[in-house]
Every structure is written in C-alpha cells, then in structure tokens.
Amino acid sequence: MVAFHLKTTALALAFAAGMATQGMAAEPTLDLVGPLSEYKLYVAENTAQLVTDTEAFVAAIKAGDVEKAKSLFAPTRMSYERIEPIAELFSDLDGAIDARADDYEKAEADEAFTGFHRIEYALWVESSTDPVQGYADQLLTDVKALDARINELTFPPEVVVGGAAALMEEVAATKISGEEDRYSRTDLWDFDANFAGSEKIYDLLKPLIAEKDPAFVTKTDANFKAVDDVLAKYRKDGGYVSYVELTDADRTVLSTRVNTLAEDLSTLRGMLGLN
C-alpha cells in the first residue's frame, strides 16, 4: 500500500504544481492527496474482494451447482460495480468481464460475449453451467488481471473526482430501465453498488467543498439520502428483491435524483480546480 500511496502523492503534487500556474477560480491543492490515497485504498479493498468472491462464484460453476452460482452472482458483482470508473480504464478487461449481449451483433449467441452477463444468461435462461465452463475460467483470469493492473495504476485525479458523476451517468443512461441484469433481475444490487461507489468519492471530497459551497453539500446529501431511501424499501435478507418489483413511481424518483446527482457531481472537477 505504501508504494501506491507515494505514487499517488507524487502525482497529486505534480498536478497541483502544474495547475497553480493557470490562475483560475479554484486550484487543486495538496488537499486532494489525502482523498486520492484513501480512494486508492478503497479500490484495492474492492478488487481484492472481487477476486475472493469470483473464486467462490467460479468454483460453484465448475462444480455444476446452478443454484449456488445464482446465489453468488449479484453479491460477487458488487465490488466490481463500486469501482467501475477505475475498472473501465481497462476497456479490454471491462468488456470481457461486464459487457452485455447488446454489445455484440449476434447478442447472446456471439462467441465474443463473455463474463458476468454471459454466465448470468447461462444460469437463468439456459439453466446450466455446462456452456460457460470456459467463460468461468476466463472470468477469474480477467478479474485477477484487473486486480493486478489496478494495483499498478497511478490514479488520475480527474478520473477519481469525475468518477462520482460517472457512476451516476452509468445508472441514468444504461441501468435505470433494468437492462443490466436482465436475466437475473438483480439490478437493484448494482444500483446499490454504483451509488455506494459514487458516494464514497463524494464523501472523501466533501471536506474540501463543504466550506466553499454548503448549499451544494446540503442538496447532494439530500439526493444521496433520497436514492438510499428508495432502495431501502426493496432490501431483503441482506440483498435486494427483483427489479420487477420496483414501482414506476419509485423508478421516477430514482431517475430524477440520479440525473440531478449526475448533473451536480459533474461540477466537482471544476470546483476542485481539475480540468
């Protein structure tokens, strides 16, 4: 961890020095160093968890245990979904791990369709682990590669700060309609993870903006609470009920809050003087 910390610090220092010469409104300061290294730790914890959880998930598939694999699918994905802005920096792995059938011309039948959602399709639609034995091995290899690459990564500050809004954009643009986990209907787990990942970044940066813009903090806190209150209605046994139980009215509330969070959090980079 120490090595990463140093790397992040050095980068933040270099970045702060470069920006200071531009003489614009807010300047990125050494204040960002703390939040960035904290976030790096958060991501490292999540990728380590992802490797552990994926090992169990893949073991269930290798053992041909459809029910066990089904029960592990949604929780395993959580640690990936929390850190998506960083995971997406590696587009080859992100595609292999988390692509959906509509990313491919032949949809579910496409050989290139791999990862979590191909396995989800096997478990819920094909009701068999047979077609995805190879994909399961590949998933574990890819997840381990992701963990290794992220541990080597110097986190770009604008990606971290921008990640708070990016996670909300993800939900607003590609998840709110329930298209992510279309076979298992476990979408609400993903929502939870995306919101948590966004809120983590926001919470780390909050001390830097609380004095500058208290109204922003009040409004954003309220919107995070609003999405959490909606999700809370659907929690069950440490997880979530099926997406199909989400009412139209609650989806409207989620959608407006998520869009407003995306709108407001998109100003974080500028507020902190990042380009």
Next chain:
Amino acid sequence: MGQSDRDTGPSRRRVLIGLGAGVAGAFAQEAAADAPMVNDAPHGDAQTAAQSVPFHGPHQAGITTPRPAAGIMVAFDLAITGPEDLDRMLRLLTERAEFLTQGGPVPERDPRLPPADSGLLGPVVAPDNQTITVALGDALFERFDWLRPLKPAHLQRMVQFPNDALVAGQCHGDMTIQFCANLQDTNIHALRDIMKNLSEFLVIRWMQQGDVPPVPPAPDGSTPSARNFFGFRDGSANPDSNDAALMDRIVWVGAEEPAWARGGSYQAVRLIRNFVERWDRTPLGEQERDFGRRKMSGAPLDGGPHATERDVPDYARDPEGKITPLDAHIRLANPRRPETEKNLILRRAFNYSNGVTKNGQLDQGLLFICYQADLDAGFIAVQNRLNGEKMEEYLKPFGGGYFFALPGVAGPGDYLGSGLIAAARSL
C-alpha cells in the same frame, strides 16, 4: 482533420478575394469565392431567427399562435410530493421558458465546469418563433389529495377508442411540454435546457417530434394548408384563430371551470401511425371519397373545377352522401350542423417520421394535437363520430393523452400555474 478543413475554407476564400482585387478576371475569382462549399452551413434566415412570440398574456403561446415548421411534444413523469415541489418546479420552468422563448446570450462559466448551455444555438439564443406550452395531465391531479379537488371539470384519462392500439409507454403522463419553433434544433435546444435545469423534478415518459412542410403562398396570396403524410391538406376547416371571440368559445375554458383554470385549454394529443405504403396503393378516387376532399386542391367534393380548400361543402344538398359519402372523414369529423358547432376544436398537428417498423414499412404518421374549451364536447365527441370511419384501414392511433394547458403568465413576477398553487395552498 475536421478542424483543419474548417480553417482552410474561409482563409482560402479570403486569399482568392485578395488575389482577385484589381486584376483581370476579378469577377470570375469572386464568383468562385462565393460559390458554396460542401461544408458551408445551409443558409439560415436572420429575419425568421429573430421572430419571437410574446411570453406574457392571458393565455399561453403555442395554442392559437400560427404553427411554425417544427414541433416536439414531450410527456413527463414528475417526482414531486407536495405543493412546494410543484411550486418550485413551475417557477423554474417559467424562468427557463421565458428565456428560451425570448432569447438572449447564454451565461459563461469557468471552462473547468460543464457549460451552462448545450451551445446548440451558439453564444446567443435566437428566439426563432419558439413557444413552450405547458399542460398538466389527469395522472398528476389524481395522484395527490391536494390537487384532486382542483382538477379541471373535463380532464380525464384517455381511454382506448375501438381502432386504437395503445402502447402503455407512449400514453398519458403528469405533464406535457409542447415545443414549437421555426427550426427543430431550436426545439431540441429548449428541451435539453429544460431537462438539464429541471432534472430533479422530471423524467421523460415519451416524446414525439414532428414537422410541417412550409408551403409557398397561392397565386391569390392566401396560404394553403400544409399536407399530411396521406398527401392531403390538413387543417383546411380549422376555426379562425385570429377571431378572439370564436377562440373564447371554442378554445379557452371559462366560468364553468375552477377559477385558477380560466384562460387555459384542454389539450388532446394522439400519436397516429399512417399505413402509407397501403395508402399509396389505394385508387385516388377512393382516397378522396374516404377523406372527403380533392387530394391536390383540398377542395370539398361538391366544389367545381376551380374550387379551393376554403370552399365549404354543402351537406344539406347531399343528404344521402352521393357526392361526399356520409362516412367521409371530414363529414364525420365536422357534419356542419347547428348542433355540432359545439364540437369544434382547434387542430395543430405535425407530421412525424420515425424510421422503419420491423416489417420494413415506414413508420410515419401524425402527431395530432388539438385544443378545446370542453374535452368531452370537443375531441372526444369528434373521435366518437369518427369511430369506424373508412380511414381506419390506413391509420392506427397508438399513444397520446389528455392534458390541461395552463393559463398564461400574466406578466413579470407571475408564473405558470400560480393560480393552481395558490388554490392548492388555500384548500
């Protein structure tokens, strides 16, 4: 690469103009310089861009306002819980609508922040005849105890007519905004502005974009009605929107409605697919009999060879429908009898083209919009007369809904729905 293309175009022309000055062949050089280039924008019209429709008045604009070439109807679901939310939303919406319809420079921000405006219309928003017309749906009034008692007397949920094939996601909504402007980009800019600024209140439920083809004036100086996607002139018999007394009777609601609603109007929206391939394979005579007008001129069927769409059919002289069939579209829609005067509506439709269906047929039709003082006596009565018409073979309504267009914004300080909010607070 795109950037360098843009850079070389004008500079090349400046060089040509400079070379041309004072040398033989200057005219030829300048002609070459003025010749349009492939990446030049189509020529806009500064005069039409500057056209603006007053925002303040007893009624909202966009109802009796002459219909410009481009329209979008957007239905929203609202995430509000009490009168305070609705009040904040309506005030903010009024503020945006006033700016967007009257135009002006967009604010500048620190470039490290997302820009305040999408930039679609450049640094200064031209009004371009923009109107923004806000209407509330039955769903909104019914959802809240503090709104239900204030619902306009005739507002109701649209129900399926016999020929409808309603698609749930394309029907109803808490609120509609009708955007109209000379150019569709102006409407799109306004929609994006409202989405960005009001994201905490609204989510789009459905939307439909449409156009009306501009029509050159007739030799006598009159403006013929535009054609719909059946190729027929649409709107020929519309009531005269410049006749204020007539509009008071046909369009604007009056004393029979809650006080807050006066000056508003019922908006009926119908998304109506036209089966254009089949229509184009139908004999012209049959098309004209089904519609009740001549296709090219728009004249009624009982008119002479020089009749125009302005001529009024005389159904009294044709009681058996030998000239204009009794079930012709225009005869059913408006039988022109004293007792059907109360069924008159003001139509303000746009043509839509949505690409292609999975069967490979064109997905085209009519974004039908009409306004009336009494929804039951207006659109609903007219549609009930039209049920079973011959034209049903060629059209299929699949969406839309009924809404109530709010009264106008009286002046600075007032806002859309202020009367409704005041009434809700005093319940």
